[in-house]
Amino acid sequence: MPGDGQMALFEPPRPDGRSPETAISVRALNHGTQRLLEEHVPDVWVRGEVANWRTSSRGHRYFTLRDDAAQVDCVLFAGDAWRLPADPDDGTEVAVFGRPKLYEARGRFQVVVRRLEAAGEGLWRLAFERLRRVLEAEGLLEPSRKRPLPRFPRRVAVVTSRDGAALHDVLTVLRRRSPWIDILVCDCRVQGEGAAIEIRRALTTVGRLERIDAVILTRGGGSTEDLWCFNEEVTVRAVAACPVPVVCAIGHEVDVTLAELVADRRAPTPSVAAELVAPDVAALRERLDGASLALARGLRRSVARGRERLDRHARELPRGVRVALARGRERVGRHARGLPRGVRSALGRARGRLGSVSGRLDALSPLATLARGYSVATDLEGALLASVERFEPGSPFLLRVRDGSVDAITERTMRGDP
Amino acid sequence: MSGSSELDFERTLEELEEIARALDRDDLGLDEAIALFERGISRLRAANEWLETASGRVEEIIASASGRPETRALEESEDGETGDSGRG
Numbered sequence: 334m335p336g337d338g339q340m341a342l343f344e345p346p347r348p349d350g351r352s353p354e355t356a357i358s359v360r361a362l363n364h365g366t367q368r369l370l371e372e373h374v375p376d377v378w379v380r381g382e383v384a385n386w387r388t389s390s391r392g393h394r395y396f397t398l399r400d401d402a403a404q405v406d407c408v409l410f411a412g413d414a415w416r417l418p419a420d421p422d423d424g425t426e427v428a429v430f431g432r433p434k435l436y437e438a439r440g441r442f443q444v445v446v447r448r449l450e451a452a453g454e455g456l457w458r459l460a461f462e463r464l465r466r467v468l469e470a471e472g473l474l475e476p477s478r479k480r481p482l483p484r485f486p487r488r489v490a491v492v493t494s495r496d497g498a499a500l501h502d503v504l505t506v507l508r509r510r511s512p513w514i515d516i517l518v519c520d521c522r523v524q525g526e527g528a529a530i531e532i533r534r535a536l537t538t539v540g541r542l543e544r545i546d547a548v549i550l551t552r553g554g555g556s557t558e559d560l561w562c563f564n565e566e567v568t569v570r571a572v573a574a575c576p577v578p579v580v581c582a583i584g585h586e587v588d589v590t591l592a593e594l595v596a597d598r599r600a601p602t603p604s605v606a607a608e609l610v611a612p613d614v615a616a617l618r619e620r621l622d623g624a625s626l627a628l629a630r631g632l633r634r635s636v637a638r639g640r641e642r643l644d645r646h647a648r649e650l651p652r653g654v655r656v657a658l659a660r661g662r663e664r665v666g667r668h669a670r671g672l673p674r675g676v677r678s679a680l681g682r683a684r685g686r687l688g689s690v691s692g693r694l695d696a697l698s699p700l701a702t703l704a705r706g707y708s709v710a711t712d713l714e715g716a717l718l719a720s721v722e723r724f725e726p727g728s729p730f731l732l733r734v735r736d737g738s739v740d741a742i743t744e745r746t747m748r749g750d751p
Numbered sequence: 752m753s754g755s756s757e758l759d760f761e762r763t764l765e766e767l768e769e770i771a772r773a774l775d776r777d778d779l780g781l782d783e784a785i786a787l788f789e790r791g792i793s794r795l796r797a798a799n800e801w802l803e804t805a806s807g808r809v810e811e812i813i814a815s816a817s818g819r820p821e822t823r824a825l826e827e828s829e830d831g832e833t834g835d836s837g838r839g
Contacts, residue, residue, distance in 0.1 A: 485761040487807075495811065504809065513760075513805035518825050519812045538812055538820045614802065617764065621798055624767045628791040631774025635784030638777075664785070 363437040370433055379405070379444060380428040383421050394420070398429060398444070406443040407431070413447050415526045418561060419460030427451050457557050461564055464591055473573050479597045480578040482610060486546035488515045489610055490539040490577075492532065495520035499553045499582075499603035506607035510614060517542065523552035528562035533571035540576045547610050548575060550592065551582040551603040563590035572596050582606035708734045710741075721746040758801045767794040 348355040357365075381398035388394055392411030397404050407429060409417070421427055431446035450456070468474055489507065493500050495518065507514055519539050521531035532550070539548055550572065552560070562568055563583045569591045572579050581596035582603050593599040600606035643658065710718040711731045718730055724743040732739040770791040774784060810822040 490812075508807075508809075511807075513801075513807050515807040516809045516825075517812055517822060518810070535812075542812070542820055617760075617802060620764060620768070621795065621802070624764070624771045624791070625795055627768075627771035628774060628788055628795070631771060631779075632784055632788045635774070635779055635781055638779075639781040639784075661781075 359440070360437070363435055363440055367435040367437055370435060374433050376430065376432050376447075378428050378430045380426070381405075383425045383427055384423050386420060386423055388420065398427070405433075406441060407446050408443055409446040409449060416558065416561075417449060418457045418564070419463060421449070421451055421456060421459075425451055425455070457561070457564075461591065464564065464566055464569065465594070468569065468573075468591065468595060473569075473595050478573075482578050482580065482598060483546040485612060486511070486514060486610060488517065488542075488545050490517045490519055490542065490545050490548045492519045492521060492535045492539060492548060492550045493552055493603075494523045497523065497553055499523075499551045502553075502603040503549055503551060503607045506604050507611050510608065511611035512614060514611060517545070524555060524559040524562060529565040529567040532562065532568045536571040536575050536579075540574075545577050548577050548579045549582070549603075549606045549610060550579055550596065551600075551606055552584070553603065554585045554588070560584045560588055560590060563592040568592050569595050580606045580609050706735070708732050708739075721748055758797055758805075760798060760801050760805075763794050763798045763801075767791055767798060770794065 348357050348361075350357040379398060381400050381404075384397040384399055384404070386394065386396040392414055394409040394414050394417070396407050396409075398407050399405070409429075428450050429444060429446040430448040431444045433442070434445050435442055451459070465474075472478070491500060491503050493503070500518065504516065504518075507516055517539070519535040521535040522528040523532070536548070536550070539545060552563075560583055563581075572581065572592050573595045578597040580598045580600055581590075581593040582600035582605060583590045583593055586601035589599075598606075598609055600609055639661070643661070646657075709732075710724075711733060712718055712723070713729065713731060715731075718724060724730065724746050726743050726745050729740060729742050732741045770787050773779075774787045774791065779787075809825045811825040812820050812822050
């Protein structure tokens, strides 16, 4: 210090505390002690039993840590206390990590705690169970509350961290299985202080959007602490209040969070959550193919039935059948042009069979004979007059020729060659 | 979604399957059968076309000052492929 040399002459000698005359101030005592602590005692884990736990209005936690021989005051400031899943009951065995420090103003020795852990995952389990019981009492875990997922969603919201692996997995599966789905990503932090508030904000935002069919709330694996925001009441209640069905997948399969228990569906991983929401396009194609085959089969059967009927009638009504067949053939041809290939070939075969039926009819029909110049005599009812026996002199009959019929009268009849 | 996105695919598919079932009935006349078949084919075409062309958008929601959520196209970050990042 540059001024020290010049000023030394005018300053009183520094007290050294070895006599009443050189007594040091309380402030100097405490400050000196605190400096010693700071320089020589590192941050340390200390274990003991919690007593006198209390929370200040600003969220700081004050408590005593003790064993059978000693005790020390501890403080856990609000900035670090958010990590605490639950306040421990007095008597809980815990380990705290922090810095031993002298609070100079009061000369109080204390540990400024940055982390507090109960044996195993004691506090996490405690907090989880406390909230789970509350949710259960309110009926929020009832299976009857679960809403079904839409069978054919068009718009899906994904609430997760924009930078997480989970988002990538979800997008990949949604696009592969249901490429038509509109996906809306709502970014939020998914771990750390304030994450629960962000998740709630995201779910509220999504709930206000129109025509959202389902929400996927997800994040990838992590430590119990990383996943903790999905056990916080803020998050859990936001999931329960979401107006659209929520599928929740947090961490790995072994991790179960309260958000997942309250959600409409729980999935073991982000990818499975996406699979639950998105119908598989391949399955839809199969259904279309199945329907296509059924259409072809149905038409084929109807045509076959129609043909049977035609065959039946053809034996009785040769002329009408020809016209009907021609008409039917024309119609079948017209429709066949619009058919997919499989159906077309089926119709081709059907048409071939229709052709052979009508060919047989042609061969049997007297019309073909008439066309060659022969005529046929019938009575007025159309019954064939094939013998002189059937003609009465003076009686009328019909003579059917290629292009019509002639009214005729029998003059006389003769046996033998004409 | 874009293109023929207005089609109600699910309903079209159900109609198509109903038509296929109706076409399977034994007491069906040829005229009815052909009419059903034609309707079925038109549904089939529409559904196929929709399935081949419909493609969804990927957007992210951005909070706006008005409180009304707005959206913009999502640019996927590369971090997404590198496993769990700090933000999980």
